[in-house]
Amino acid sequence: MWLLYQFPLCPFSRKVRLLMGEKGIGYELVRESPWARRDEFLDMNPAGQTPVMVDAAREGAPLIDSMAICEYLEETVERNAMITGTAENRAEIRRLVAWFDGSFYCDVTGPLLHERMIKRLAHRASPDAKGLREAMKAAIQHLDYIDYLLDHRQWLGGATLSLADLTAAAQISVTDYLGGIDWKSHEQTARWYRGLKSRPSFRPLLAERMELLSPPSHYDDVDF
Structure with a gap:
C-alpha cells in the first residue's frame, strides 16, 4: 500500500491523487503540514515539500515531487495512461x-x-x-x-x-x-x-x- 504524505489543500498532492484515482491505485493518506518542518518528514524530503510517497510494503527510497511521482506511475501502471499520443x-x-x-x-x-x-x-x-x-x-x-x-x-x-x-x-x-x-x-x-x-x-x-x-x-x- 502506498502512503501519500500531503495536506488537504496541497494542489500537487491532489494531482497525484487524481492520477492514482484514474488508474485505480490504492493509497493511504498521511497528513503532513510542511510549514511545521517536522524532523521525520524532513528526513524523507529535506526540501520539506509535499507530496512524498512511500511504499509501506517494502523498504525503498521515497518518491518525491508530484511530476516525478506521476511519471513513475505512468511508467509502472499501464492502466489509463495519462501521457499519451505522438x-x-x-x-x-x-x-x-x-x-x-x-x-x-x-x-x-x-x-x-x-x-x-x-x-x-x-x-x-x-x-x-x-x-x-x-x-x-x-x-x-x-x-x-x-x-x-x-x-x-x-x-x-x-x-x-x-x-x-x-x-x-x-x-x-x-x-x-x-x-x-x-x-x-x-x-x-x-x-x-x-x-x-x-x-x-x-x-x-x-x-x-x-x-x-x-x-x-x-x-x-x-x-x-
Whole structure:
C-alpha cells in the first residue's frame, strides 16, 4: 500500500491523487503540514515539500515531487495512461502540466494559500487584501487561457483526458476552495471543470476540509 504524505489543500498532492484515482491505485493518506518542518518528514524530503510517497510494503527510497511521482506511475501502471499520443502530443501535455504547476501556482494558487491558509494557521495573521486582489486578477487571466484551449480542443492537452487536465483541475480546485475564482465569465472552463468534478477520482477531494477554512457553498456542487 502506498502512503501519500500531503495536506488537504496541497494542489500537487491532489494531482497525484487524481492520477492514482484514474488508474485505480490504492493509497493511504498521511497528513503532513510542511510549514511545521517536522524532523521525520524532513528526513524523507529535506526540501520539506509535499507530496512524498512511500511504499509501506517494502523498504525503498521515497518518491518525491508530484511530476516525478506521476511519471513513475505512468511508467509502472499501464492502466489509463495519462501521457499519451505522438511525441508531439506528449510534449504538449508535459508543457501544460509545467505551466499549471509553475505559472498558475505562482500567480494564483500559491499566493492564495499563503494569504488565506498559511498566514492563519502558521502565523495567526490576517491576509493582505492587495495580495488577494492580485491573485484573483491573475486567476481571470489564466482562466481566459484555459477558455482559449478549450475553444480549440476537447480536453486541455488534446482529444483525450490527460495529465494536463488533472493538473489544472488540482490547481483550480484549491483556488476555488479559497474563493479565488469568479466563474460567471468563464463558462467554457466551468463546463470542463464540472465534468472533472463528476469523476469518481475527484469525489474524495471535494469531501475534504481544511481546519479553520470553509469553502464557498458551490465548491462541492458538481452542477454549480
